[in-house]
Amino acid sequence: MSHVAAPPPSGPVPFARENSLKLLKDMLRIRRMEEKCAELYGAGRIRGFLHLYIGEEAVATGAMHALARGDNVVATYREHGHALLKGVPMDRIMAEMFGKKEGCSRGRGGSMHLFDAAARFYGGNAIVGGGLPLAVGLGLAAKMRGEERLTACFFGEGAMAEGAFHESMNLAALWKLPVAFFCENNLYAMGTAIERSESQTDLCTKAASYGVEAFPVDGMDVVAAYEGAKRARAKALADGPVFVEFRTYRFRAHSMFDPELYRDKAEVEQWKTRGPIHTFTARLKAQGDLTEERFLELDAQVEAEVGRAVAFAEAAGWEPVEDLTRDVYAP
Amino acid sequence: MTITYREALRMGLREALARDQRVFLVGEDVGRYGGTYAVSKGLLDEFGPERVRDAPLSELGFVGAGIGAALGGLKPIVEVMTVNFSLLPLDQIVNTAAILRHMSGGQFAVPLVIRMSTGAGRQLAAQHSHSFEGWYAHVPGIKIVAPATIDDAHGMLGAALDDGNPVLVFEYPALFETAGELSSARVDIAHAQVRRQGTRATIVAYGASVPKALAAADQLAAEGINAEVVDLRVLRPLDMDTVLASVRKTRRAVIVDEGWRSGSLSAEIVARIMEQAFYDLDAPVARVCREEVPIPYPRHLEEAALPQPEKIVAAVKGLFQ
The missing domain is CATH 3.40.50.970 (Thiamin diphosphate (ThDP)-binding fold, Pyr/PP domains)
Known part of the structure; x- marks a missing residue:
């Protein structure tokens, strides 16, 4: 499978200006929050594993804007952006990164395990493929309860080599469940390139073998990501599961412990030319929906939100050791 | 009914x-x-x-x-x-x-x-x-x-x-x-239960080993040893209060476990008895477990690999030697 990025997205953005600016701002919110996380990781404020989504923001942004508030989301350990845009407040996410009790998981999970019942955000799963069966069950519950509720399940292409992928696709298709399987194909399962992990690198062909509609989407283009997710949502609610391959790329290392021996710098640089934020910004400017001043204004608003989130996390408290075994069982 | x-x-x-x-x-x-x-x-x-x-x-x-x-x-x-x-x-x-x-x-x-x-x-x-x-x-x-x-x-x-x-x-x-x-009593999933009252030894068992433990207790009674049988019922969390109360009364215990001995639930129960009732014991706690082999197909070998009433009887008698 080619690792060469397609030409950068271009052409008019078919949204009202305010909607476009919301998409742009949400991509910036993920980007700036994660840049701050990387900095705080270097400073020792955040520990454990930290998997950055930088480069892939268009996928979560487009998809979350296409979802309804009452939809369920199941995600992976690279889920900061998904959590944020599903409605988990940035300050609660940041406090979770710090391990503080005001964190969205009371500090028990950290970066890989963000949860929020109110936002219907079901994690934050660090077992590759582990979230897929869960999404099937959430879809089953929605269907049996007669709810108009999509379950969106995000996973990387690496998860498609897991048995859980096949079992989940088969179950969802057999039971015609309202589940959207959103594959974020960033070409590498940690350090293993897709052609080294998949005998069939055309992921939509693979998914379609379960009798579900499957289509690819340019995951570097927030417009395409939004439209693809919207189409998938309508289809899944009407007819059962849908598979979408978002073709994307991670600009940073797999985690903070990755020297990136497995890919060429030139490849990374080529994909960066398609960065979802700057290409979208250029398109909006070209059609007169955005000025540099407005961009700087949005960016400043985002930076301020990040600043408040960090301050919240700094000020938050540690869970008392006496509460160590709290919530192992129902009270 | x-x-x-x-x-x-x-x-x-x-x-x-x-x-x-x-x-x-x-x-x-x-x-x-x-x-x-x-x-x-x-x-x-x-x-x-x-x-x-x-x-x-x-x-x-x-x-x-x-x-x-x-x-x-x-x-x-x-x-x-x-x-x-x-x-x-x-x-x-x-x-x-x-x-x-x-x-x-x-x-x-x-x-x-x-x-x-x-x-x-x-x-x-x-x-x-x-x-x-x-x-x-x-x-x-x-x-x-x-x-x-x-x-x-x-x-x-x-x-x-x-x-x-x-x-x-x-x-x-x-x-x-x-x-x-079938009785009309409601059951919980919190407690172990004494299935047979006894005074001289406690047999702790669960699942399919419980009837075997009761059969062993019948045989022991015929030979003059009045054994108590505790059915664990709940394997996590363990109701050690019931187990310890029985062991403190009888001062002897055998744990029956259909799982393999090494790293088994029976090992955990023995350890907890040691931690909490060591000075109440008159003999080391004994165990009857599955033999450490994959279960073979022929009946005689399968039976030999599993806890049986005779093995439990022998283990209880061993506490008095």
Whole structure:
């Protein structure tokens, strides 16, 4: 499978200006929050594993804007952006990164395990493929309860080599469940390139073998990501599961412990030319929906939100050791 | 009313399905086939294919789906045909069901019941004869129950559904044909129970080993040793109060465990007796466990590999030498 990025997205953005600016701002919110996380990781404020989504923001942004508030989301350990845009407040996410009790998981999970019942955000799963069966069950519950509720399940292409992928696709298709399987194909399962992990690198062909509609989407283009997710949502609610391959790329290392021996710098640089934020910004400017001043204004608003989130996390408290075994069982 | 263990399990399932619309049963061949061990026979006709839901051979998938359905507001009963196949969804049980409440800071409950048959004794050879209750009992966040009586076979399911935690219910094909009186007493999933009063030694057992322990106690009584039998019932969390009270009274104990000896649940119970009742003992605690071999097919070898009443009798007598 080619690792060469397609030409950068271009052409008019078919949204009202305010909607476009919301998409742009949400991509910036993920980007700036994660840049701050990387900095705080270097400073020792955040520990454990930290998997950055930088480069892939268009996928979560487009998809979350296409979802309804009452939809369920199941995600992976690279889920900061998904959590944020599903409605988990940035300050609660940041406090979770710090391990503080005001964190969205009371500090028990950290970066890989963000949860929020109110936002219907079901994690934050660090077992590759582990979230897929869960999404099937959430879809089953929605269907049996007669709810108009999509379950969106995000996973990387690496998860498609897991048995859980096949079992989940088969179950969802057999039971015609309202589940959207959103594959974020960033070409590498940690350090293993897709052609080294998949005998069939055309992921939509693979998914379609379960009798579900499957289509690819340019995951570097927030417009395409939004439209693809919207189409998938309508289809899944009407007819059962849908598979979408978002073709994307991670600009940073797999985690903070990755020297990136497995890919060429030139490849990374080529994909960066398609960065979802700057290409979208250029398109909006070209059609007169955005000025540099407005961009700087949005960016400043985002930076301020990040600043408040960090301050919240700094000020938050540690869970008392006496509460160590709290919530192992129902009270 | 006299019924079999199998009928008691079915009655418990029927009551659970009838009582709460959120409850549904899912697993391999639970519907049209009627359940591998005919436990769910007739339930499809009564409750329909949505609530008695046949699943393909995807243990990881449908156990995980059970967890997701529990998160989505239902009360799933997932049947994994046997404990042997439960190693396929082990990841979902241990890495998700057991962990989710704690790791989400108490936000997500997993009110899920997973039923599975377990144990040896039916000449099914090594891949169909495992006893991994003890493994599961190692894991915080789940509860493990082992019905050994008609009342427990009937009532533990309902108690498990009411519990609000993921509960694994181990069912014993070796006991399916046993019959007994069903009482109207409600059962809990919190306590061990003394099944036979005694004064001179305590035999601790669970599951299919309980009738063996009772048979051994009968034989010992004929030989003048009045043994008490404690049915653990709940393997996690352990009710050590009941075990320790008995051991402090009799001052001698044998633990019977159908699992392998090394790293077994019996080892945990022995350790806790040592920690908490060492000075009450008149003899070292003994164990009767599965021999450390894969279970072989021929009957004589299988029987030799498993705890038997004679071995329990010998172990109890050994405490007096």
